[in-house]
Amino acid sequence: MKPLLSAKGLTRRFGARVACRDVDFDLWPGEVLGIVGESGSGKTTLLNCLAGRLTPELGSVTYDSAAYGTVDVHDLSEARRRLLSRTEWGFVNQDAREGLRMGVSAGANIGERLMAVGARHYGDIRRTASDWLDRVEIERDRLDDRPTAYSGGMRQRLQIARNLVSEPRLVFMDEPTGGLDVSVQARILDLLRSLVDSLHLSAVLVTHDLGVARLLTHRLMVMQGGAVVEDGLTDQVLDDPQHAYTQMLVASILPV
Amino acid sequence: MTDGTYNYAYLDEQTKRMIRRAILKAVAVPGYQVPFGGREMPLPYGWGTGGIQVTAAIIGRDDTLKVIDQGADDTTNAVSIRRFFAKVAEVATTTRTEEATVIQTRHRVPETPLSEGQILVFQVPIPEPLRMLEPRETETRTLHALSEYGVMQVSLYESIARHGRISKGYNYPVMVNGRYIMSPSPIPKFDNPKLDRSPALQLYGAGREKRIYAVPPYTPVKSLDFDDHPFEIETWEQCCELCGSKESFLDEMIVDDDGKRLFVCSDTDYCERRRTLPEAAE
Amino acid sequence: MYVAVKGGETAIAHSLDLLADKRRGDRDVAELSLEQIDQQLGLAVDRVMTEGSCYDRSLAALAIKQARGDLIEAIFLLRAYRTTLPRFGDSLPLDTSAMVAERRISSTFKDVPGGQVLGPTYDYTHRLLDFSLATEGDRPAAPTAPADTNRTLPRVGDILEREGMLEPPPLDEASEDLTRQPLTLPASRPVRLQNLARGDEGFLLALGYSTQRGYGNNHPFVGEIRYGQVPVSFVPEELGFAIEIAEIDVTECDMVNQFAGSHDVPPQFTRGYGLAFGHSERKAMAMALVDRALRAEELSESATSPAQDEEFVLAHSDNVEASGFVQHLKLPHYVDFQSELVVVRALRAEVEARRQQAALDQAAE
Secondary structure: OOOOEEEEEEEEEEOOEEEEEEEEEEEOOOOEEEEEOOOOOOHHHHHHHHOOOOOOOEEEEEEEEOOOEEEEOOOOOHHHHHHHHHHOEEEEOOOHHHHOOOOOOHHHHHHHHHHHOOOOOHHHHHHHHHHHHHHOOOOHHHOOOOHHHOOHHHHHHHHHHHHHOOOOOEEEEEOOOOOOOHHHHHHHHHHHHHHHHHHOOEEEEEEOOHHHHHHHOOEEEEEEOOEEEEEEEHHHHHHOOOOHHHHHHHHOOOOO | OOOOOOEOOEOOHHHHHHHHHHHHHHHHOOOOOEEOOOOOOOOOOOOOHHHHHHHHHHOOOOOEEEEEEOOEOOOHHHHHHHHHHHHHOOOEEOOOHHHOOEEEEEOOOOOOOOOOOOEEEEEOOOOOOOOOOOOOHHHHHHHHHOOOOHHHHHHHHHHHHHHOOOOOOEOOOEEEOOOEEEOOOOOEHHHHHHHOOOOOEEEEEEOOOOEEEEEOOOOOEEEOOEOOEOOOOOOOOOOOOOOOOOOOOEEEEEOOOOOOEEEEEOOHHHHHHHHHOHHHHO | OOOOOOOHHHHHHHHHHHHHHHHHOOOOOOOOOHHHHHHHOHHHHHHHHHHOOOOOHHHHHHHHHHOOOOHHHHHHHHHHHHOOOOOOOOOOOOOHHHOEEEEEEOOOOOOOOOOOEOOOOOOOOOOOOOHHHHOOOOOOOOOOOOOOOOOOOOOHHHHHHHOOOEOOOOOOOOOOOOOOOOOOOOOOHHHHHHHHHHOOHHHHHHHHHHHHOOOOOOOEEEEEEEEEEEEEEEOOOOOOOOEEEEEEEEEEEEEEEOOOOOOOOOOOEEEEEEEEEOOOHHHHHHHHHHHHHOOOOOOOOOOOOHHHOHHHHHHHOOHHHHHHHHHHHHOOOHHHHHHHHHHHHHHHHHHHHHHHHHHHHHHHO
């Protein structure tokens, strides 16, 4: 089996500050990898480098594409990278407003990826969009409402639907439950877990919340000051942390 | 002008050559917006400077020019532009569509079918069809380059979701030659079908935005739509009060203080021909 | 029928006659001469030359007279004339350190080599209407020191730069001519500066002001403002050496701004630059603020404010473009409006039909 996504020696600085340094890992098909650490530890920078949104100064990211075979994400033409990112990939932002078109209805938001690859039957697009509202537990009669009329949790579920409608193989998630109430978070985590299972998704998930990591991820990388200080199976890392920083992180949260 | 202060057709020859090069490129890549070094013109931006520059670059003494605005030859802006060219290019002018070799237009395509050898020059305010969906030029150029047109279809979807139909009445986006989405300029969608495989050459000039684009003769031009919500044009219950036409685009006029309406052809030449030549009206 | 819009040739001709008559005003009042405009409305002439990007005082005065004092209209007139002129080539860059300065101030140092030269400025006037100006009469000439044309003033920026405290000016980059080439984005700094130099003073003033109010602050100091005459040199191809072809008045502003430094560069001050024809300090300062704001990306600063948004600023700075497009709304749009009418009527009819149907359904229940 080939890894779906591989990072080798990824390094990115902002000015004098090193945001991530020399990061290596493989992501296997069907696997959910968590990247945890405090804010400023470089995890979002790393995620953006992986998804081709930010160019690393050093290192490479390779992806095993269904359409193009094994490709270097940063060597791809912009055309291909953009096509990949709206067909084989998804990206769930922490702030749903960045991942949604706030000025158009939920149906249009979900339908965009379908239309981008040629769907031209209004009724079919609508039906698919309605089905997806069901799957993310939003009532169908909210199809024509704009996300501005949605609650924070609903927006996040809509963003998930908008990404998954093209049946991507790989989803990048940046603090998908950040900034939401605990009860709302729990519902989204359940939803994500069942979607990941039923769609056999692979995912890279960035979070500062070890509870989220424990619930969703199979494997964990712990980042501090831009470097990976520990990695392993999620339960192992959380139950028996080896690095002092991980121990501090684990000790500072309530047990899940 | 004849006193030697200005060159023939106002623009200097170097500028005309630059514009012609842009036009050739535009013809070679139908629907693609070619940036060009638009000049300041003695008419204000937004009043047809793009169309005027295109006309000035292609017009010669043998040409016969027709200028329309809102379909009419006698609207103020059409009169002003026609006088400008009569003065600086010493060309014959006409109001008859079939007599003209160059027709400069704002907001309409003549009702009389165009023929090979004719050139239709459109005045374009905003050449970028995606502009109201994406304000950034760097981004819209990328979207065109990658044929990434989902956002345009999203806007049509939204229109149906909101209104039950595509509610865009004018400046209705088209796909040119299966490759570039193009703004047909603010013509009513009624005129869109006339752009498809037209025997005439269509040139579009945007002066303020400094873009030229073109649709060569017989090029497919498709108005965007959905399979189950096909493109359709405006229709009227009334016919033209003056010539009785049921096929032309009608202007609505309020004729008295009680708000009584009267409908007449927007294309004044077409209407007049039908009235003076009964056979033209069948 | 419908004469108001379908004006026709006669109506337009009459409108032009009326305009010419209005321009002249009451014939009992003496007509303005171009010399009077040049001499007594000199700052208006300066602005028209700057934004018209054509240095010719008498043409600018003519444009102001023809435009009845509407400076944006005058700028348009001058631009439309300028565009027909043949282009011989580029002059050499102005050497403003060789300026014979009438005014030169720095707010970064109490004193600078060559001194603070106040020159003619409104800065220290009390803005009280001077009713003595309401009547004509000779004014005494101001006392002047003997002109010292050999005196050159070192630029404050150069002094800071030698110390390494201020970034060096950018290398001479050949610039496209924005009046010949369309603006392409992202733009080089020379193109940006060209755009800003032609840009509307009011627009740049508001943007510059916004940077001082927190929308992209960059902690500016006036390193130096100078106003005076500089020679313009040109190398004709057939000669192969520079000859002086003119002396022009310009206002230059070197704005000095804080900069935190980056990975490779230690903290130092950075520049924003403004240059205008004639005496146009407000314009030169606003331009310098906006120039610096537009460098946010280059200096790895976060670019979140309007003044830092290159596309937004450059695409909307030109008042001839803006004025034309805003005012084109006066042109007839009745065909498009008809399309809208047809659509809106159809939509309203559908809503009405649905309502009636609903009423029928209700009655049937």
